[in-house]
Structure formats: structure tokens, C-alpha cells
Amino acid sequence: MTEAAVRVVELSSPFTRFAGRLLVGLGHExxxxxxxxxxxxxxxxxxWSFAHWHAGKRSVVLDPxxxxxxxxxxxxxxxxxxxxxxxxxGLDHLVHVRVTPFGSDGPRAGWQGGDLVVAALGGMxxxxxxxxxxPLTLPENQAEQLxxxxxxxAVQLGLRARRGQLIDISAQECVAASLEAGTLAYLHTDRVxxxxxxxxxxxPHGLFRAADGHLGGGLGGSPxxxxxxxxxxxxxxxxxxLDEPRWQDPVExxxxxEHVFEIVQQFAAKWPKAAFAEAAQxxxxxxxxxxxxxxxxxxxxxxxxxxxxxxxxxDEERTDLGFPFAFPEGRRVASLKVAxxxxxQGLLDASREPGQAGGPWSDxxxxxxxxxxxxxxxxxxxxxxxxxxxxxxxxxxxxSETRPDPTRFAPFMHLSRGSHTDPNANGYFxxxxxxxxxxxxxxxxxxxxTVLRELIAAxxxxxxxxxxxxxxxxxxxxxxxxxxxxxIVYVSMSGMGHTGPRNxxxxxxxxxxxxxxxxxxxxxxxxxxxGVIYGHGDIVAGLHAALATVAALxxxxxxxxxxxxxxxxxxxxxxHMGTSVIAPVPPEPRGNSHPSWSPQGVYRCLGPDRWLAVxxxxxxxxxxxxxxxxxxxxxxxLATWARTMPADAAAEHLQEHGIAAGAVQNGQDxxxxxxxxxxxxxxxxxxxxxxxxxxxxxxxxxxxxxPGGIRxxxxxxxxxxxxxxxxxxxxxxxxxxxxxxxGVLR
Numbered sequence: 001m002t003e004a005a006v007r008v009v010e011l012s013s014p015f016t017r018f019a020g021r022l023l024v025g026l027g028h029e030x031x032x033x034x035x036x037x038x039x040x041x042x043x044x045x046x047x048w049s050f051a052h053w054h055a056g057k058r059s060v061v062l063d064p065x066x067x068x069x070x071x072x073x074x075x076x077x078x079x080x081x082x083x084x085x086x087x088x089x090g091l092d093h094l095v096h097v098r099v100t101p102f103g104s105d106g107p108r109a110g111w112q113g114g115d116l117v118v119a120a121l122g123g124m125x126x127x128x129x130x131x132x133x134x135p136l137t138l139p140e141n142q143a144e145q146l147x148x149x150x151x152x153x154a155v156q157l158g159l160r161a162r163r164g165q166l167i168d169i170s171a172q173e174c175v176a177a178s179l180e181a182g183t184l185a186y187l188h189t190d191r192v193x194x195x196x197x198x199x200x201x202x203x204p205h206g207l208f209r210a211a212d213g214h215l216g217g218g219l220g221g222s223p224x225x226x227x228x229x230x231x232x233x234x235x236x237x238x239x240x241x242l243d244e245p246r247w248q249d250p251v252e253x254x255x256x257x258e259h260v261f262e263i264v265q266q267f268a269a270k271w272p273k274a275a276f277a278e279a280a281q282x283x284x285x286x287x288x289x290x291x292x293x294x295x296x297x298x299x300x301x302x303x304x305x306x307x308x309x310x311x312x313x314x315d316e317e318r319t320d321l322g323f324p325f326a327f328p329e330g331r332r333v334a335s336l337k338v339a340x341x342x343x344x345q346g347l348l349d350a351s352r353e354p355g356q357a358g359g360p361w362s363d364x365x366x367x368x369x370x371x372x373x374x375x376x377x378x379x380x381x382x383x384x385x386x387x388x389x390x391x392x393x394x395x396x397x398x399x400s401e402t403r404p405d406p407t408r409f410a411p412f413m414h415l416s417r418g419s420h421t422d423p424n425a426n427g428y429f430x431x432x433x434x435x436x437x438x439x440x441x442x443x444x445x446x447x448x449x450t451v452l453r454e455l456i457a458a459x460x461x462x463x464x465x466x467x468x469x470x471x472x473x474x475x476x477x478x479x480x481x482x483x484x485x486x487x488i489v490y491v492s493m494s495g496m497g498h499t500g501p502r503n504x505x506x507x508x509x510x511x512x513x514x515x516x517x518x519x520x521x522x523x524x525x526x527x528x529x530x531g532v533i534y535g536h537g538d539i540v541a542g543l544h545a546a547l548a549t550v551a552a553l554x555x556x557x558x559x560x561x562x563x564x565x566x567x568x569x570x571x572x573x574x575x576h577m578g579t580s581v582i583a584p585v586p587p588e589p590r591g592n593s594h595p596s597w598s599p600q601g602v603y604r605c606l607g608p609d610r611w612l613a614v615x616x617x618x619x620x621x622x623x624x625x626x627x628x629x630x631x632x633x634x635x636x637x638l639a640t641w642a643r644t645m646p647a648d649a650a651a652e653h654l655q656e657h658g659i660a661a662g663a664v665q666n667g668q669d670x671x672x673x674x675x676x677x678x679x680x681x682x683x684x685x686x687x688x689x690x691x692x693x694x695x696x697x698x699x700x701x702x703x704x705x706x707p708g709g710i711r712x713x714x715x716x717x718x719x720x721x722x723x724x725x726x727x728x729x730x731x732x733x734x735x736x737x738x739x740x741x742x743g744v745l746r
Contacts, residue, residue, distance in 0.1 A: 004355055005029040006078045006159060010057065012039060013083025014115065014141065015099045015171050017053040018148025020081055023155060024056040025323035025333055026551050030081075031073065031347060032057040035064055038341045044596075045583050047338075051313045052320055052579045055336035058344035069348055076352035079155050093354055095158030096166045099151045103170030103702075108676040112660035113171070116592060116600060119143040120613035121662035122175025123670050125602065127182050127534050128522065131194040134602045135611055135664045136530055137592050139521035140578035146178055147171035149543045154701045156550040157366040157391055157708075165705035173682055173700040176670055180379065180535040181415060181428060186667035187695050188415040188427030194609075200533045202413050204257055205510050207519065207531040208265050210273035210289070214529055216514030217280065217287030219253065219260070220506075221406055226253070228283045229264070238267040254412050281505045288511035290520045290529065293580035293587060299515065304500040306332045307571050311582065313338040320582040324544040324572040328555045329563045365392025366706040370553060371728075373398065373459040374436065377405040379509070379535050380569060381465030381493050382432040383542025388461075388549060389435035390699045391708035396459070396724055397433060398452065399717065401746050402442045405429065408717065416691060423717050424690040430714035434686070434696055439725070440718030440746055448744045449474060454729040457484040461549055465493035465569075468503040478564040487562040489552040493545050497568030507569060509535040516573035517580060523589040540576055541569040598622075599635040602664060603642035610647045611664040614638060614654065624657050648673075671695065688713040721745050 006028045010020040020030045032039065032054055038061075041050035062069050067089065074080060074091050082088050082098045090096035098104055101113030102121075119125050119137050129136035147169060154167040176183070181202055185191045198207035205218030219226055230247075233239035240263045246252050253260055268276055273289035280287035291299065297308060297319055307322045312335065326332045367388055374385040374397040382397075389395040399405055406413050407429040414420035415427040423429075439455070442448045453476075456462055462481060464471060471477055471492070481488045492498060495507025513519045513532045523529035548565040556562050580587050592613070594600040600615045616622050622634065631637030642650050647663035654661035665674060671683055682698040691713075699708045725731040731739075739745045 004352075006355060007031065007076060007352065008079040008081055008155065009033060009073055009077045010081040011084050011088055012054075013099070014144045015101065015147040016081050016083035016151055017041070018145045019097070019099070019151035019155065020057060021053055022149065022152040022323065022547065023081075024336070026327055030057040031077070031344065032059050032339075033070070033073070034059055034061050034341055036061055042341075045579055047313060048318065048582045048584060049579050051311045051318070051338045052582045055311045055313070055320070055338045056333075057339060058347065059339040059341055060344055060347055061342035072348050076347070076350065076354065078354050079158065081151065081155065090166065091164070093164045095155060095164060097151050097154045097158065097169065098166065099147055099169045099171065101171050102676050103173065103680055104168045106676045106679040111655050111662075112658060113662065114615045114617065114660050115141040115144045116594075116613050116615050117660045117662040118171045119175060120602070120611075120664045121674070122172045123179050123182055123665050123667065124175050125611075125613065125664045126666040127179060127195065128532065129195045129530060130197045134592070134604070135195060136522065137602075138532060138536065139518065139587075139589065140576065140580055142536065142576065143171060143175050145576050145578070146174040146543075149540070149547060150174045150700050153387065153543065153547050153550065154703070156547060156554065157701065157703065157706070159554060160550055161366040161703070161706040163705055165703055167704065168702040169700060170680065172676065173680070173698065176677065176682065177697045177700050178536070178539040179667070180539065182534065183667035183670055183697065184415050184427050184431055186671060189417065192666050192668050196533045198531055198533065199257070199261070200510060203508065204254065204412070205286075205508060206261060206533065207290070207529065208268045210268055210271055210276055213273045214290035214514075214520070214531070215268055215273050215276055215287055216290055216510045216519055216531065217285070220286050221410065221508075223250075225285055226250070228285050232280075232283055232285070233263070233267060236267065239263070251411060281502070284506050286506040286508045286511050288507070288514040290514045290531070291517055292520045293517045293577060296517050296574065296577070296581060301496050301500045301502040301570065302574065305497055305568065305571070306334070307574065308581075309333055310335045311338065312336070318582050321575055321577055322571070324575040325548050325565055325567045327548065327551060327565070329561070330566065364706060365708050366703065367550070368392040370394065370461065371459045372396070372461040372463060372549075373455055375462065375464035375466070376493070377465065378407055378538070379432060380538040380541040381463060381545070382407075383539055384491070384493065384545035384549070385436065385463055386432045386434065387543065387546035390710070391701070393461075395436040396455065396720070396728070397436045397438050397715065398441050398443075398455070399438060400440050400442045401717070402444060407432070418691070422690065427691065427694065430688055430691055431696060433714040434710055435712055436715055437720035437724060438715035438718055439721045441721070442744050442746065443474065445744055447739060447742060451725065451729065451731070451739065451744070452476070453484055454731070455724075456481060456488070458728050459485065459488070460553070461489045461491065463491045463493070463545065463549070467506065468492075468494040468496070468498045482562070485562075487556055487560060489549060489556060489562045489565070491545050491549055491552075491565040491567060493541060493567050493569060495569045497571065498566045509537040512537040512541070512569045512573050515570050517577045518573060521580065521587065521589050524591045526588055529589060537569060537573045541567065541572040544572040544575070599638055601635065603639050605642050605645055605647040605650060605663075607646065612642045612645075612647045612650050613662050613664055615660040617660065621659050625659060628657060684710045686710055686713045689716060718746070
């Protein structure tokens, strides 16, 4: 007998629809509640917008005022995914996930906010664009989709907790927690970096022109990569002065990065983008062609891994983006069908006993009792395990001086007021590794690998973001892990995945964004591409790996089986490209404008580099704005008016009249001036034993009965080595002393 699927009732909004889509991919039964006129997405892109967001869901039509009908439906459900502005009346047994632009309480809880405004107030816009031009939004509604993946994680955490509760998600907080170093630079160095244009603010990477488009890449993060790039330039007689000894110093290269990039640009400009990327990857150098959405369905890696799916709407069928990972146990969703409005109206009268078990009130985090062995480094992997640790998992980070994490050791990634040589003082590392324990264990010796196997045997989950062959070279592929722990959940997070013709490609967040279509759509036109320079792709991959982990733990509880989640960071980012592939006409970069809302844009305000984001989303709002400004050409009038106003005052004035508006906020604004984040206690102060007290970014998933949070600051390197090896791996004191003496534990 097959266990009934979890039933999710979705009261949809742009901030919840991606969550519903992800839950379809996890095998849940998602019931979309539509108004009598149908979900608004049915009218967008000839209906293909609805097909992307809602294919695979069931449809029930209810009048918004039919509280009794909704209650009947909710009585049979396990989860309420609630995107309504005022919040629906839930039932005690439900995991009630409420997603709003700014959260359910606080002084701005009632503010209007679409994707652009939330991205502005959350800090995203301040990180994209040229330093002397306007801030630029990311394409395909990335702020909305960040809220959606957090909501999907919230659903899984709520199911894991085995008790009904209200989970409050602010889309603004989801964005504010996803800025890589955007806020951390201010928290740890008193600095507000300018918009980076086409060059990463920390890592020596950026956007380069090829003969037929653009490339994402750069100098890499290790001496080997610089040596490899230089050798290639020398072979082609394109090195200019870069073969002089001074350029072997990474500090010198960073100090004069513009000169180095100019020489690399001259070389890259002579190549077609695909040929350059392939030649670079043959040398294990991190470069990728910037692909447009219409090019993605031909990507050989995505094709080989069956990433795309077919969506049928009526008599028509189109190719669409697939899901961020194959689930469960490596199975892909190959096709989905669009339901007609009210196709499942019978659910209102059908009986069903919810599978969600009730339980007593508790303040124990949802993942309490789960042990995660964390073999990750830099950002994507540690962000995944940060989410798990924030919600109660015991996360044991395996690291060492012999395999240094760049976020502990690399000077160019160091964010602190102290010396960059102290591996325990870096705010970048300390943010994404809070709530974890640290074991200093070298993995280059047989003894070190033996200890690692003993830790694996005592763990529920293993997460790593090595390149695709590393674990097998250590004789720790999935089959070997299962011998150590038969029901292990193994999450790998390589850039391209463990299979496919490009599984060995070297990737960074910017190269993943390039291959996924995100970079090519971030700009003012197809000829004026700015790209995504910060680690948005890493954050997205980390969130989906966390979602996969919690879903896999639930699957294990039901079946007794673990699984290998072979997560490709490319697929995770590609899954965030919205309707760009299924759209009847391939989209073009459009800056901050919207295809149907007008005016929408980012407008200069009083003060240096102060900007206002505005979205006018209906004829009624347009009439209101016209009355306020008293002018015919609204876009021009809005620009003139905003130039005379402080950004916050302008936003407040427009919000008072029901128009979505918000100041473009940088890291300092978020920490010091945002009244909503302050009222909700988003930034949390905690004392680190080396770095001292500082503010941490909060936990966007706020659970009423099983709350997560920051319980301890990031560990000093190796702080928990002896305790973990003794109490968890069961090593004797004598053996631990021997491992120290042999240099294995450092």
C-alpha cells in the first residue's frame, strides 16, 4: 500500500507560487485555490506563465469570501501555503506557512511590495549595476523566488517537526540573508562597497567580452589556476607583461587587477565564447560562456542529465525548466499537465484524514537530533549546512590547515577589522558557519580518511561541494558511504553534477550564473549586459541543497532508505529562470522595467547614490499616481519628483497611497536604518571568542513552535576536535593523542 502524498493547499501569490512548484517536484499533492476568474497567471504569456508556475497542481475554484468552502478543503490538508495579504484562517493541525513581502508584523507589515521593491529594500539592487549608474534588478523575479524556496524549506521543516504551527516568512528577510558579502562588509569592516559593475568585489572574477557574446570567469582562487591561465597566455603569446615575477604575488594581482583583466580581455575577445570556455575548462580553469535562455535547451550538460521537462496545456506542449534536483532517489519529473480551472472541485466534498500528526507545544528546533557531517567550503555548501544548523541540526564541519577554506585564510576574502592572517576572525566565514562545530582533520593520509569514515558512520547526513571526482578518489562514493551507514543521506553539490559530459568542469558562482541564463538576462539590453557578479548562484544552490536534505530525511523516515542527492549548482540556478524558457517569445534583458506594469523603475533621489524603486501595477494605481504628481507623462514626472525627495520619504508617501515603493538599501541601511528589520529583530548580536561581538544575519524561516535561531557563533578552527572524536566517533584518548602527534589533527 502506497502512503498518501502530503496535501498542500496553496493560496497563491508571486511569493508562494515557486514554493508550490518545488513541492510538486518533491511529490506532494498541491491544490491551487483559484478565484472564479482564474489565477492571474492564466492571462500572462498566452497562459504559459500559469503553465510554468502551476503545472502539476490540482485546481479548486473558490470565491474569496467562501470561508466555509476553504475550511472544508483545509480539514483534509496537511499544509497551508498562504500568500494572501491578510492571512487566511488556518487550523491547528496545519503547517501554515504565511509568505508576505515584509512579514506579518512590524511597522511595514502592510506595505505593498512586488519583486522590484522587495529586492530594493532587501539589499539586492545595491549589489548589481555599474557604480556610476542606477542599481539594477536581477531578472526573472529572483526576490520572489528566494521567498519561494524558503517557503518550501519551511513546509518541509514543519512536516519534520510533526506538529501544526504558523511559520512567518518575510520576502525582504529572505533577500537580506542572501547578499553574500553585501551586508557583511559593513558589519565587519565598516565599509559599504560600491556596485561592482562587471567585476566581483572580492574574488578576481568578472564579465568579459568574447567575439560573439560574453564570458564569465577570471583568475580563479588558487595559485594553480593563475599558473594555468598564465601558461595559456604565454602559449598564445598574449601574456604582455604578466609573466614578470611581480605578478606571482596574489596581493599584487589584486592591487592592479584592472591591468591584469585588460590583458585577459584582449585575449578573450578573439575567441567565440563557447570555444573559449571549452578550451579553458580543458585546462581546469573556471570559465563559462554566457548563455541566453533560448540557448539553454541545447546545453549538453542539462540535456544529458534530463533536466528539462515537458508541460502540456490543452492540446499544446512546450519544453520548460525542470526542478533543482532529482527526487526521490534520483528520479526526474519528465512531464507535467496544466489543470483546467476547477478541475478538482470534488476535493471540497471528499474526505481525507490528514497525515500530519499533532503534538505538544515545544521550542525544540525542527532538526534537533539530526547529525550532519559538513565537508563543504567557501559559500554554496556552507550556506546549505548553515540553514540546517540554524534549525537544530548538529553540524560537524571537517576542515584543516592542510585544506584551508578560502573564507578563513584567503586575504582577498577576509572581512574583519583585525589581521587577515587570523583564520578565526573572518566575518565571511563566521557568518555562514555559525551554530556548527569544527573538527580539524587532514584528509591526505590513510589515518585521516579512517577517522572520517568513523564520523560518517555516526552521521545522518553527509554534505560536500567538492568537484565531482573527489569523493570517489577518497574511496567514499555513495556505495562506500552506504557500507558505513546504510541509510545515509548523501548530498553532493558540485557545479555541474556527478554525471554528464561537463561533470568535471570547474565552476564558481559567476560561471554557474553565466551558464544558467541569469547573467545574460541581467542588463539593459542584449548589447549592454552587466551580469551577476556576487554569489547569488551559491546562495540558491545552498538553499536547494538544504531543501533536498530535509526532504530526504522525511523520505528516510517513511521508507527506511537514504539516498544520494546529486545536486548540480547549474541546475539549481537554472531552475530559478522562471518563464524564460517556456515563454512563446524569448525574453530580452530589460533593465528595471516590467512587461506590463508602468511606470516601473529605479529613480534617483536626494543625496549621493540614493535611489527609489517603484512598481505601478494597475490602472487604479496609475490614476492615483497621476493625481499625486499632476502630470501626463508619469515616468518622467516620477523621475522629476523623486529627484527632489529623500528616498525613504518618497517611499513612505507612495506607500500611504497604496503604491509599491521602497528605497534601494545597502548594507549600512539594512543594519542601521530599516525600521521593519529592526522591529522584527532580524540582526542578532552574538559574541565570538576571537572576533568579539558582532551582528549576524537572522533566520528568515520563523517557526512559532519549533523555532530556529543563532545558538552559538562560528567555531574556532578545530575547537571541537577532541570532543567530537571521543564522544561521537568513539576514539580513545590514546588514539587521539597519536593522531595529534602524527599531524593528522590540525
